[in-house]
Structure formats: structure tokens, C-alpha cells
Amino acid sequence: MATKKQQKADSFIIFKLKNEYFAINVKKVIRILEMQKITEVPESPIYMKGVINIRGDILPVLDSRIKFGMGEVEITMTTCILVLKIIGSNNKIIKIGILVDNVDEVIQITEQNILPPPNIGEAYKSKYIIGMYNDDKKLIMLLDIDKLLLTNEIIYLNENKSEIVNV
Amino acid sequence: MKKYLQNFKDEANKLLNSTEEQLLLLENDLINEELIASIYRGLHTIKGVAGMFDFKNVAKIAHKTENIFIAVQDSKIAVDEQIISIVYDFVDYVRESFSEEEGSKILQIQGKILTDNIDKITTIFQANIDTENDEKIDKTYYILFQPDINFDERGINLETVFSVIESKGETIRFEKPTQGEKIITKFYLFWEYIIVTNIPEKNIAEEFFFEKDEIKIVKLSDSNILKNKKFKKKIEELNSSQDKINIEELKKNIYEYKTIKQKDKKKIKLHTKQQQNETDNKEKYDLIKSISEYETARISVNxxxxxxxxxxxxxxxxxxxxxxxxxxxxxxxxxxxxxxxxxxxxxxxxxxxxxxxxxPLESIMLKFKRLVRDLSHKQKKEIIFKTDGTDTELDKTIIDRLAEPLMHIFRNSIDHGIEPPEERIKLGKSRKGKIKLYASHESGNVIIQIHDDGRGINPELIRKKAIEKGLIKSDEKLSKKEIIKLIFTPRFSTTNKTTSISGRGIGMDIIRKKILDVRGEVDIDSEVNLGTYVTIKLPLTLSIVDTLLVMINNNNYLIPKHLISRVSKISKKDLETNNKKAFFNANKIVPVIKLIDKFGEKQQNKEMYQIVYVLRKEKNYALIVDEIIGDHQAVLKPLGEMFSSNKNFSGASILGDSSIALMIDTNKLIKKINS
CATH class of the missing domain: 1.10.287 (Helix Hairpins)
Structure with missing residues (x-):
């Protein structure tokens, strides 16, 4: 039985935005980059920070805090760029960098330990969340990053979250 | 095998294209023997390779089509419209067979219709063929297959070669090591076959389309001599030897059998012909080689x-x-x-x-020749399609993306431009309409001009329609050219009728958009009753662009050089007087676009700015930037889907210091500002 459980475990990368913890399946992560100069692309959606040069290719960079309705990422020593591959329309793979405050750690989460996504609050927010995971110290929101990044809207994730925390 | 299959498809497509091309020529010259022979060879090769790669239906229909051409070559039937149509249908059928699953329902139905049509023609000359059916009897041949030394480097699969040979009939194969001097130039093994097959003698050479000096075929007998036990024993004796079979000696043995056989079988008539076979075959090898030999100086690359x-x-x-x-x-x-x-x-x-x-542009011309032919037939119009300068070369990406707009242009010419023959005669024009495509180089660009001598565009009709659609005001004064250009406006159409060909009212708009997408320009001019000219101007290549590197609020931007008309400078004071929105230049208004206000946070304390004048639709616009840095050869990279909503930029390029400069899409930027 024990081995079976382990088979269902997935690795997630935990990162911090403001005071909240989020997780993305490591399969989605190509690499983690240190903060670098981002070339602004004027007149783009406000959450699109701009583009960076990554080994001769142009990589779009998104401010995840703006996207998730949590203000703006303040550049500090720990700020970094998570390079992700997401599945776009027509099943095309899109590479995108997201700015996060801090990358925490990579943990294994077994399927049984994932709590269902909160159904409190507006329904459309919970569709961007795979589920919740309760670490000893912190509550982590597992994100459906493909869906989240592909909408043009700003999704106020933390409003929802605070409600869950309160429950 | 997959790799071979792709190669096969590529080669087959080349063959189909050349067959199609020859058909177009044959249509105007129905008795050209050279063309007939060449089409026949094409069909034959398609049949051969299709069989090899298990496209059974293709091979079957190719065989039937080929029969028609054999009959043509033997003067049993003359080439007519019907036959040409069948070959066109065949070419289409083969193309579809390669792109779809062979078993698909539609293909099966198409195959059946085609077969029926072919059979109808075949019955016309069937009687004649029947009388020569004796050619279908089994004959025995000797085949020597001795490949060159570099054989194994050419990516030919021996098993495929063998299966081709062995699929033709009953065979005995000998594998022997190459000996003596030949070891220097030849592959270390060679193969000998005794094959019994019912392939007509005159086609036997073509069934094995290898290099001519690698294969040798000699007819041994007009009957199946493997049935003869004595001969079989003789063959088995030969098998134990490592030497090449001595054909002359073998033949002596055969003649004995043969004379007996002849008494039994009356069917064998073409006796005199067999002596001829060696020289006959040799000629055929030459022919085969000439078709299979594509310019060796070229290699195709993925x-x-x-x-x-x-x-x-x-x-x-x-x-x-x-x-x-x-x-x-x-x-x-x-x-x-x-x-x-x-x-x-x-x-x-x-x-x-x-x-x-x-x-070369020529590579997509065939498609259009075919299109013009098919559409003019369908609409009972008579059209001569001429091309000139189609050896002009363009980047593949551009050519690929050019096919669709060109298609629309041709469709418009055929559908709306060229009149039916009766109408043309009444107008005093020649019965046949003309469509001409002319391509040339002009100062780093490629110009393609398409001209038809049809009705032309009536500016009055366009004007009326444009007013109806609210595109212009009824009292708006416009030049003839400006009016005609209105047809590029989205959803503008002069025909109310929507046919399957054109007239959906999106045609000209799509043409313009598609051509803009490859950084080209399109222009149209027309004269009532004289015809229409469409001129397309294209860059040679898309991936590298000559640009001007400018600085706006400490960021780098690029402006495509071909759109820049000139540069100059302006002081802060001049720019800020009356909050200047436009300059006057030679009595023309030049709108000012302050990129310094638009892009990024504006720098303070600057005294001088630079102006980059860019052209859009023959009008100048003044872009205000902080600084002009210089030329940059930009390797353009897309910004990607995440920026798809941002129309200001067409891509980005990485500079020498590995920073990024965004390429300004001045056309879209100006359009956005104007609207």
C-alpha cells in the first residue's frame, strides 16, 4: 500500500507572494532565473512586465502578484523569475516567466493529502485552483497555472484564500 | 521505413507536379508525342513506387491510367479532353491518397468513380488490346543487379529492392560476392535473379527503375522455363558457383527447351522481337534515368x-x-x-x-495554372494564363504565405474580370481572355504584378457601393485611384452573388492583410474594359530586417528602414509650442506621433528630440524619439502569444550587448492612433 501512495505523489514547487504560499507542479517549471533587467513592452496589460533575453530567445515575463490581485512584486534580493511552460490555445507550448517574491522549496504532495478547492466565494476563482495542501505551518494553494495565465483577467486569488483561512 | 515513405511522398509529389505541368502543355498540343511519352513514364513510375509502399489502390488506378497511355502511344486512341480530365483526376486522387488514410470512405468513392471513368475509355480500345493479350503470358528473364560501391550510403533499403523484384513474379535469387577488379568500383555483393513474370516485354525494363549501369536484364525465354525440371536443375547447379552466370551458356540450354515448348504453345508470336530486346531495353534505361535523375547538384533539405x-x-x-x-x-x-x-x-x-x-516563385505557379484552367472550364470562359519572371526567388516563408492572397487575386480575375467569350467578341476583344503574372526585382524588393484584360473595375459602382455601405460620404471627393482602393476595405464587395469561387466580400481585404503580414504592400489599378492590375511589393526575406535603432525613454526600439522616408531633429521648445500635433511640410500635413509620451516614462530636461518620418499609405508621419543610435540588422523574434493583444510591436531583436529592442509596427501603430 505504501508504495502505491508514493506513486501518486507529485512534486510541487512552493513560492511566496506577499505572505501567501502557492504551489505549481514542477513538471511545469523549466528553470528558475535570478532577477534581471526586464525590457518593458509599452501599452501591454499591466500584469505583463515585459520581455527578457533568455539564451537568445525572447521570454515574456508576468508579474504574478498583479495577475493574482495582490499588488505588485517588489524587487528584493529574493525576487526571482520562474520559467514555466504552459499549454496555450491549439495545444501550443508557451514559455513564460513569472515574477515571484521568493521560491521556498520543492515538496512531495500525495494525492490523498490534497484538499478539494474551496467552493466558497465566486465559482470562477476556484476553477483556477487544483486544491489546497496543509503543511505544518502553512496553507498552500495548488494552482492550475495554465488556466490562470491564459485568461486576460486579473484573478483576485487571495480574497478567496482569506475566506478559506477564516473558515 | 517511415523515412523512406516521406522520401517517396516527396518524390511522388515532384512527379505529380511535373505530370500536371505536362498535362497543361498537352492540352494545347494534343498530339505531342514527347509529352505523351513523358506523362506515360510519370504514371508508370508512380505506379511502381506506389506499389512498393503498399498504396494498392493508387497502384491499381495508375495501372489503368497507364493502359490508356499505352493505347495512345500505340495510336489506338487519340488524346482528348476526357483523357486529360481523367489524368487530372488521377493526379488529385494520388495527392489525396498520400495526405489521407488510404482506406478513407471518400477516397474509396473517388477511386471508384475514377476507375469507372477510366474503364469507359478503356472499352473503346479494349478490343485491340485483347488481340495482343498473348503479351500477358509468362516469360523468363535473367536480372543482374550489381550496385555501385557506395550503394549502402545512398540509403536504399536492399529488402525493398528485393521485394520490388520479387513482387513481379516467380523468382530465384543468387547472392554472390564481387570478385576481381570490379571490387574497386562495385558493392561487395551482387545479385542475380531468374524471374518468371507476365509483364509485357516492352515494359520489363521500366519495372525495375534502378541506375542503368547497376542492373542488367536479359530475356531468357518467351515462356516459363522454371517449370522445366531440367532447367531448374541447371539453375541449381549454377547456384553452387560463386561466378556470374554465363548467360550465353544458359541460353543454349534454354533453346532446347524452348523449341519443344513452342510446339506446345501456339501463343508465342513475337519471335523476332526478342532479339531486339537488349538494345530496346537500353534505350528505355536512358529514358528512365532521365526522369529519375533530378539535378544531382541539388539536394533537398527538410x-x-x-x-x-x-x-x-x-x-x-x-x-x-x-x-x-x-x-x-x-x-x-x-x-x-x-x-x-x-x-x-x-x-x-x-x-x-x-x-x-x-x-523560385515558379514553385507555386503550377497550382495557379491548374486553378485558372479548372475555374475557366467551370465557368465556360476561355483564358490564356502567362507567366514571366517566375524564376525570381523569394524566402520560402513568404512564398508559403503568398499562395493564399495570390489565389484570391486569380479568382477575382476569373470570376469578375474576364468576360465570357461571346461578351468579349461583342466588345471587340479577342475571344480568349488573358491573365498575366510578371515578377521582377526592384531595389531589394520583389514586385509581382498580375494583369487581366477583363472588365476592369468601374469606379462609379465602387463609389455607389461605398456610399451605400457608409464607407464614404456621398459628397466626398476622391480620385479614381482612391475609389478603386476602397475595395481593400473589410467586407467590401461589388457582387451580390456569392459563388463557391469568390464574391464573399472578404477577398480583397484578405489579400491586403495577408500581404501586409509578410511585410509587403499591395496596390491596385484598373481601367474599365481594359482590365485590372494588381501590384504586390514584397521583401526578399522575413527573418532579417534592416532597421534603425532608436532610443525612447532609455529603452531601445527598432523602426524598419524600408518605411523611413527621412530623419531630422526638433528642439523641445518647437515641439511644445501650441502642443504641436502636426507639421506642415511642402503644403502637406504631417501628423506628429510623440513616442516619447507614449512609450515609458518621459525623460525630463531634454533639449533636442529626433524625428523619424515614416510612410504609411503614401502619407508621412513624424515619430518623435529621444535619440537615433544607428543601423541595426535585426533578427526578428516574435513576442509570443502573451503579447498578442499588443499591436504596437511586430517582434523583438537582441542587440549586441544582449539587451532587447522592440520592433515598432509603424503601420499598426499609426492605424490605431488614427482610429
Missing amino acids: AKQLDELMGFVSELITTKEAINIISETITNNKLTQLAENLEKISRNIQNNALNMRLI
């Missing part, structure tokens, strides 16, 4: 690999630029020299790689 190469070249250029910067800051003679060398080499590689991507 387009994807070319794209990759371009990617590496752009990295090389970026690295080169970085080294240039370093060599300028560090004064070291050796380094400077090396950097200069690198500059030269990378420029050569870049030019070379770009040239590799260039393909």
Missing part, C-alpha cells in the same frame, strides 16, 4: 532544418555583435582583426543561409 540553421545564424550574428562591442572597448590589434574576420565570415554564412531559403 525545411525545419533550414529554420534551425537560421536560428543558429541569428545566434551567431548576435554573438558577433557582442564581440564587436568588446573589440571596440579593448584596443587590441589582434582582437580587432579577429572581430573583422568574424564579421566577414558571419555575413557570408548569413547570406548563404538566406539564399538557401530562397525558392
Whole structure:
């Protein structure tokens, strides 16, 4: 039985935005980059920070805090760029960098330990969340990053979250 | 095998294209024997390879079609419209068979219709063929297959070769090592076959389309001599030997059997013919070789690999630029020299790689010749289609994306332009309409002009329609040219009728958009009753663009050079007086676009600004930037889907110091500001 459980475990990368913890399946992560100069692309959606040069290719960079309705990422020593591959329309793979405050750690989460996504609050927010995971110290929101990044809207994730925390 | 299949499809497509081309010629010259022979060979080769790759239905129908051409060559039937249509249908059928699953329902139905049509023709000359059916009896041949030394490097699968030969009938194969002097030039093994097959003698050579000096076929008998036990025993004896079979000796043995056989079988008539077979075959080899021999100086490369190469070249250029910067800051003679060398080499590689991507316009012309033919037939119009300068080369990406707009242009010409023959005669025009495509180079651009001598565009009708649609005001004064250009407006259409061909009212708009997408321009001019000219101006290549590097609020931007008309400067004071929105230049209004206000946070304390004048639709616009830095050869990269809503930029390029400059899409930017 024990081995079976382990088979269902997935690795997630935990990162911090403001005071909240989020997780993305490591399969989605190509690499983690240190903060670098981002070339602004004027007149783009406000959450699109701009583009960076990554080994001769142009990589779009998104401010995840703006996207998730949590203000703006303040550049500090720990700020970094998570390079992700997401599945776009027509099943095309899109590479995108997201700015996060801090990358925490990579943990294994077994399927049984994932709590269902909160159904409190507006329904459309919970569709961007795979589920919740309760670490000893912190509550982590597992994100459906493909869906989240592909909408043009700003999704106020933390409003929802605070409600869950309160429950 | 998959790889071979792709190769096969590529080759087969070449064959189909050339067959189609020959058909177009044959249509105007129904008795041209050379063309007939050439189409026949094409069909034959398609049949052969289709059989080899298990496209059974294709092979079957090819065989039937081929029979028609055999009959034609034997003067049993004359080429007519019907036959030509059948071959066209066949070509289409084969194309579809390659792109779809062979078993698909539609294909099966198509195959059946085609077969029925072929059979109808076949019955016309069937009687004649029946009388010669004796050719269908089994004969025995000797085949020597001795490949060249580099055989195994050519990617030919021996098993495929064998299966081709062995599929033709009853065979005995001998595998022997090459000996003596031949070992220097020939493959270390060679093969001998005794084959019994009912393939007509005159076709036997073509059934095995290998290099002519690698294969030798000799007829041994007009009957199946493997049935003869004595002969079989003789063959078995030969098998134990490592030497080449002595044909003369073998033949002596056969003649004995043969004379007996002849008494039994009366069917064998074509006795005199057999003596001839060697020379006969030799001629055929030459023919086969001429069709299978594509220019050996060319090799085909996967387009994807070319794209990759371009990617590496752009990295090389970026690295080169970085080294240039370093060599300028560090004064070291050796380094400077090396950097200069690198500059030269990378420029050569870049030019070379770009040239590799260039393909002649001719490569898509066939499609249009066919289109013009089919549509004019359908609409009972008579049209002569002429091309000139189609050897003009363009980047493959551009050619690929050009096919659709060109298609619309041709459709418009046929559907709306060229009149039916009766109408043309009434107008005093020649019965046949003309459509001409002319391509040429002009100062770094390629110009394609399409002209038809049809009705032309009536500016009054356009005007009326435009007013109806609310595109212009009823009292608006416009030149004839301006009116005609209105047909590029989205959803503008002069026909109310929507046919399957054109007239959906999106045609001209799509044409313009598609051509703009490849950074081209399109222009139209027309004269009532004289016809219409469509002129397309295209860049040679898309991947590398000559640009001007400018600085706006500490960020780098690029402006495509071909759109810049001139540059100048302006002081802050002049720019800010009356909050200037436009300049007057030679009595023309030049709108001012302050990119310094639009892009990024504006710098304070600047005294001078630079102006870059760009053209859009023959009108100048003044872009205000902070600084002009200089020329930059930009390797353009897309910004990607995440920025798809941002129309200001058409891509980005990496500069020598590995920073990024965004390429301003001035056309879209101005359009957005105007609206």
C-alpha cells in the first residue's frame, strides 16, 4: 500500500507572494532565473512586465502578484523569475516567466493529502485552483497555472484564500 | 521505413507536379508525342513506387491510367479532353491518397468513380488490346543487379529492392560476392535473379527503375522455363558457383527447351522481337534515368532544418555583435582583426543561409495554372494564363504565405474580370481572355504584378457601393485611384452573388492583410474594359530586417528602414509650442506621433528630440524619439502569444550587448492612433 501512495505523489514547487504560499507542479517549471533587467513592452496589460533575453530567445515575463490581485512584486534580493511552460490555445507550448517574491522549496504532495478547492466565494476563482495542501505551518494553494495565465483577467486569488483561512 | 515513405511522398509529389505541368502543355498540343511519352513514364513510375509502399489502390488506378497511355502511344486512341480530365483526376486522387488514410470512405468513392471513368475509355480500345493479350503470358528473364560501391550510403533499403523484384513474379535469387577488379568500383555483393513474370516485354525494363549501369536484364525465354525440371536443375547447379552466370551458356540450354515448348504453345508470336530486346531495353534505361535523375547538384533539405540553421545564424550574428562591442572597448590589434574576420565570415554564412531559403516563385505557379484552367472550364470562359519572371526567388516563408492572397487575386480575375467569350467578341476583344503574372526585382524588393484584360473595375459602382455601405460620404471627393482602393476595405464587395469561387466580400481585404503580414504592400489599378492590375511589393526575406535603432525613454526600439522616408531633429521648445500635433511640410500635413509620451516614462530636461518620418499609405508621419543610435540588422523574434493583444510591436531583436529592442509596427501603430 505504501508504495502505491508514493506513486501518486507529485512534486510541487512552493513560492511566496506577499505572505501567501502557492504551489505549481514542477513538471511545469523549466528553470528558475535570478532577477534581471526586464525590457518593458509599452501599452501591454499591466500584469505583463515585459520581455527578457533568455539564451537568445525572447521570454515574456508576468508579474504574478498583479495577475493574482495582490499588488505588485517588489524587487528584493529574493525576487526571482520562474520559467514555466504552459499549454496555450491549439495545444501550443508557451514559455513564460513569472515574477515571484521568493521560491521556498520543492515538496512531495500525495494525492490523498490534497484538499478539494474551496467552493466558497465566486465559482470562477476556484476553477483556477487544483486544491489546497496543509503543511505544518502553512496553507498552500495548488494552482492550475495554465488556466490562470491564459485568461486576460486579473484573478483576485487571495480574497478567496482569506475566506478559506477564516473558515 | 517511415523515412523512406516521406522520401517517396516527396518524390511522388515532384512527379505529380511535373505530370500536371505536362498535362497543361498537352492540352494545347494534343498530339505531342514527347509529352505523351513523358506523362506515360510519370504514371508508370508512380505506379511502381506506389506499389512498393503498399498504396494498392493508387497502384491499381495508375495501372489503368497507364493502359490508356499505352493505347495512345500505340495510336489506338487519340488524346482528348476526357483523357486529360481523367489524368487530372488521377493526379488529385494520388495527392489525396498520400495526405489521407488510404482506406478513407471518400477516397474509396473517388477511386471508384475514377476507375469507372477510366474503364469507359478503356472499352473503346479494349478490343485491340485483347488481340495482343498473348503479351500477358509468362516469360523468363535473367536480372543482374550489381550496385555501385557506395550503394549502402545512398540509403536504399536492399529488402525493398528485393521485394520490388520479387513482387513481379516467380523468382530465384543468387547472392554472390564481387570478385576481381570490379571490387574497386562495385558493392561487395551482387545479385542475380531468374524471374518468371507476365509483364509485357516492352515494359520489363521500366519495372525495375534502378541506375542503368547497376542492373542488367536479359530475356531468357518467351515462356516459363522454371517449370522445366531440367532447367531448374541447371539453375541449381549454377547456384553452387560463386561466378556470374554465363548467360550465353544458359541460353543454349534454354533453346532446347524452348523449341519443344513452342510446339506446345501456339501463343508465342513475337519471335523476332526478342532479339531486339537488349538494345530496346537500353534505350528505355536512358529514358528512365532521365526522369529519375533530378539535378544531382541539388539536394533537398527538410525545411525545419533550414529554420534551425537560421536560428543558429541569428545566434551567431548576435554573438558577433557582442564581440564587436568588446573589440571596440579593448584596443587590441589582434582582437580587432579577429572581430573583422568574424564579421566577414558571419555575413557570408548569413547570406548563404538566406539564399538557401530562397525558392523560385515558379514553385507555386503550377497550382495557379491548374486553378485558372479548372475555374475557366467551370465557368465556360476561355483564358490564356502567362507567366514571366517566375524564376525570381523569394524566402520560402513568404512564398508559403503568398499562395493564399495570390489565389484570391486569380479568382477575382476569373470570376469578375474576364468576360465570357461571346461578351468579349461583342466588345471587340479577342475571344480568349488573358491573365498575366510578371515578377521582377526592384531595389531589394520583389514586385509581382498580375494583369487581366477583363472588365476592369468601374469606379462609379465602387463609389455607389461605398456610399451605400457608409464607407464614404456621398459628397466626398476622391480620385479614381482612391475609389478603386476602397475595395481593400473589410467586407467590401461589388457582387451580390456569392459563388463557391469568390464574391464573399472578404477577398480583397484578405489579400491586403495577408500581404501586409509578410511585410509587403499591395496596390491596385484598373481601367474599365481594359482590365485590372494588381501590384504586390514584397521583401526578399522575413527573418532579417534592416532597421534603425532608436532610443525612447532609455529603452531601445527598432523602426524598419524600408518605411523611413527621412530623419531630422526638433528642439523641445518647437515641439511644445501650441502642443504641436502636426507639421506642415511642402503644403502637406504631417501628423506628429510623440513616442516619447507614449512609450515609458518621459525623460525630463531634454533639449533636442529626433524625428523619424515614416510612410504609411503614401502619407508621412513624424515619430518623435529621444535619440537615433544607428543601423541595426535585426533578427526578428516574435513576442509570443502573451503579447498578442499588443499591436504596437511586430517582434523583438537582441542587440549586441544582449539587451532587447522592440520592433515598432509603424503601420499598426499609426492605424490605431488614427482610429
